[in-house]
Amino acid sequence: MVSPGYPKWVTIVDDEAVVRDALLDLLDSAGFPACAFACAEEFLASGRQYECSCLITDIRMPGISGLDLQSRLKAERLRIPIIFITAHGDERMRMRALGAGAVEFLAKPLDDEVLLDAVRAALEW
Numbered sequence: 001m002v003s004p005g006y007p008k009w010v011t012i013v014d015d016e017a018v019v020r021d022a023l024l025d026l027l028d029s030a031g032f033p034a035c036a037f038a039c040a041e042e043f044l045a046s047g048r049q050y051e052c053s054c055l056i057t058d059i060r061m062p063g064i065s066g067l068d069l070q071s072r073l074k075a076e077r078l079r080i081p082i083i084f085i086t087a088h089g090d091e092r093m094r095m096r097a098l099g100a101g102a103v104e105f106l107a108k109p110l111d112d113e114v115l116l117d118a119v120r121a122a123l124e125w
Helices: 018-030 038-045 067-075 091-099 112-124
Strands: 009-013 034-037 052-058 084-088 105-109
Touching: 009 018, 009 038, 009 112, 018 034, 034 038, 038 067, 052 067, 052 112, 067 084, 067 091, 084 091, 084 112, 091 105, 105 112
Parallel strands: 009 034, 009 052, 052 084, 084 105
Antiparallel strands: none
16 A cells, blocks of 8 residues: 555556556546556556555456456555456356455446445545
């Protein structure tokens, strides 16, 4: 988590460019500083996990999945509130994500207000 006095960054990790761009626009319009990555590997290599105050990630991505990313962050003892988004989720995935500490598990297509409410809750976490 970032230190008090620093901006609270929301990070998006999704392999679909159209989703990343739409989420960046939505978060910008709501006043949240945000950045985006096409895959978990790119996010981890960037070092941004140490500045991230909220992570929005897809479940199914090539390479490291969203659930595996959650496990890696947890193994590094990084307490980042995570909002999972997916077009292919099921109840088992949902329970695994929430059981491991996710803030929310949302189905695509996303409701903008529901997502923004989840981001606000995550930033208060």
